Amino acid sequence: MIDFEEELKKFKPSLEVEEAEEAIYNKNLDDMTDVLQEMLKEARRVQR
Amino acid sequence: MSSYSKILQFSNFYYNKGLTCANVHDMSGAIDNLSKSLRYNKNNIDARNLLGLCYYEIGECVDALREWVISINLKSEDNIAAEYIDDIQPDITRTGRFNQCVKKYNQALIDANHQNEDLAIVQLKRVIGINPKFIRAALLLALLYIHNGQYKEAINVLEGAEKIDANNTMLRRYMKEAKEELAKKEEKKNKGKKTINDDGTVAYISENDTIIKPSHFRDNATVSTMINILFGLIVGVLIGVFLIVPGVKREASRDSAQKLVEANNNIATKNAAIKDYQAKISDLTKKLNALNDTTESSNTNMSFYKNLLAMYVSFNNGEYREAGEALSKINEDNIENDYKEVYEKLKAQVNDKYCQMLYAEAGSNYNQGNYEEAIGTFEKIVQLNPTYGDGNALYFLAQSYRLTGDNQKAITYYQRLINECPDSAKFANAKAHLERLTK
Numbered sequence A: 001m002i003d004f005e006e007e008l009k010k011f012k013p014s015l016e017v018e019e020a021e022e023a024i025y026n027k028n029l030d031d032m033t034d035v036l037q038e039m040l041k042e043a044r045r046v047q048r
Numbered sequence B: 001m002s003s004y005s006k007i008l009q010f011s012n013f014y015y016n017k018g019l020t021c022a023n024v025h026d027m028s029g030a031i032d033n034l035s036k037s038l039r040y041n042k043n044n045i046d047a048r049n050l051l052g053l054c055y056y057e058i059g060e061c062v063d064a065l066r067e068w069v070i071s072i073n074l075k076s077e078d079n080i081a082a083e084y085i086d087d088i089q090p091d092i093t094r095t096g097r098f099n100q101c102v103k104k105y106n107q108a109l110i111d112a113n114h115q116n117e118d119l120a121i122v123q124l125k126r127v128i129g130i131n132p133k134f135i136r137a138a139l140l141l142a143l144l145y146i147h148n149g150q151y152k153e154a155i156n157v158l159e160g161a162e163k164i165d166a167n168n169t170m171l172r173r174y175m176k177e178a179k180e181e182l183a184k185k186e187e188k189k190n191k192g193k194k195t196i197n198d199d200g201t202v203a204y205i206s207e208n209d210t211i212i213k214p215s216h217f218r219d220n221a222t223v224s225t226m227i228n229i230l231f232g233l234i235v236g237v238l239i240g241v242f243l244i245v246p247g248v249k250r251e252a253s254r255d256s257a258q259k260l261v262e263a264n265n266n267i268a269t270k271n272a273a274i275k276d277y278q279a280k281i282s283d284l285t286k287k288l289n290a291l292n293d294t295t296e297s298s299n300t301n302m303s304f305y306k307n308l309l310a311m312y313v314s315f316n317n318g319e320y321r322e323a324g325e326a327l328s329k330i331n332e333d334n335i336e337n338d339y340k341e342v343y344e345k346l347k348a349q350v351n352d353k354y355c356q357m358l359y360a361e362a363g364s365n366y367n368q369g370n371y372e373e374a375i376g377t378f379e380k381i382v383q384l385n386p387t388y389g390d391g392n393a394l395y396f397l398a399q400s401y402r403l404t405g406d407n408q409k410a411i412t413y414y415q416r417l418i419n420e421c422p423d424s425a426k427f428a429n430a431k432a433h434l435e436r437l438t439k
Helices: A004-010 A017-026 A032-047 B003-023 B027-040 B045-057 B061-074 B081-092 B097-113 B117-130 B135-148 B151-162 B169-191 B222-316 B320-329 B337-367 B371-384 B392-403 B407-420 B427-438
Strands: B194-196 B202-206 B209-213
Touching: A004 B135, A017 B061, A017 B097, A032 B003, B003 B027, B003 B045, B027 B045, B045 B061, B045 B081, B061 B081, B061 B097, B081 B097, B097 B117, B097 B135, B097 B222, B117 B135, B117 B222, B135 B151, B135 B169, B151 B169, B222 B320, B222 B337, B320 B337, B337 B371, B337 B392, B371 B392, B392 B407, B392 B427, B407 B427
Parallel strands: none
Antiparallel strands: B194 B202, B202 B209
16 A cells, blocks of 8 residues: 655756756766775775 | 777767667666666766667656757767757747646646646546647556546557657556556446347346346236336436536536636746746846936936036136036046046146136225125135135135134135245235134
8 A cells, every 4th residue: 555645755856957067067987987986095004 | 809899889888779669669678778878887888878869768857958958068069959949949949839838747747736637537538639748647547547447548548659659668657547447347347248048038147146037017007007107217217317417517627627728838938938038028128228318328428528618718708707617517437538638738728727816806806895795706716726826815815714704714724825825925824823822
């Protein structure tokens, strides 16, 4: 049985065109290569 | 194989999975896989463009636009994302089709959260009418239908959405719920059905009881006829009160809800138009201010050149007083560097002639004992050239003040003569007067 109130909470407002610029700037673009590079940097820092 | 190659391989693997899902209209699966592909390699342009297309397909235009803009930023040349953006450009303006859908959906969500479900349903039906692919709106509409017990309507909406996003988990759950509830409802209805037996009797099944009615009634009593008529009237009134009136009321309420939605839509559209106009007014005001500044600057320049011309003409005509007065009105800040040297030469010539004239006039007033008038003229000379006449202007100005009894000012000007013109013929006199006055 669906709990209407709980289901309704799952719906979030959709992004409007005015918010597109913000959505583009706030998008996290890090990929696996960035993560690996960050890990290597940290490992080198620890070795020193 | 290097780690980097492995990462690229993973990215391609998820891209292929995403492409397969997109081909069978499983947009949720496609979005999930393509997002994973980009997590491995953000520069996978095909995956990003396809992700944008999937978002566009389920009516999430801003998300689609975001992916395409990022895609163009990562690869500006020979990128199909530019064409996609050009194609949807008219629909994604502030008053465009998709943005209106999003605004209406957001308003419907607010209405649903405030228990205005009728309003929300009307609003969402419009959204689906404009953009039938807007999955999020379809799901919310289906949820509201299920909550209102309108299972058939919910199933219709979900079947429409299913054609676009076949494996959406939420959609599947709502569909299952709607179908189950509809089956229960049908079952309840069937329980009240009547059956006609072979001997002509009619049997009604209600819950666990079977009611059998004889095949013929003998209706030979007037009283029973009257009772039937009365019963008919009562039933008629009851039907009117309990069935027709609520129906009319519901219709009226639906009409007013629809009108309210239309009014809300008009307001939203007009608000957007007002915003545009306000932006235009602001632009025009800025332009007007810029023009005013330019005009002011032009007026200042015009005034400068008028005074300069007046000075030059008066000087050439030998009207040295007028030339001097015009010179005093000129704001030297406005002179351009190229003309400064020429201006300085002209100014020196005008000042020289003007001072000569003023000195003669001041001397005449001084000799006639008109010290007040002499003071005014000598001060003008001192302002233009403090050492004029080898300090004579300063000396006679000091003298004039002394003779009118203003010893303080006389001291100031004697002192200036001593400081600024130590070689003046009047130096000794000035010093003697100063000593006398300061004793």
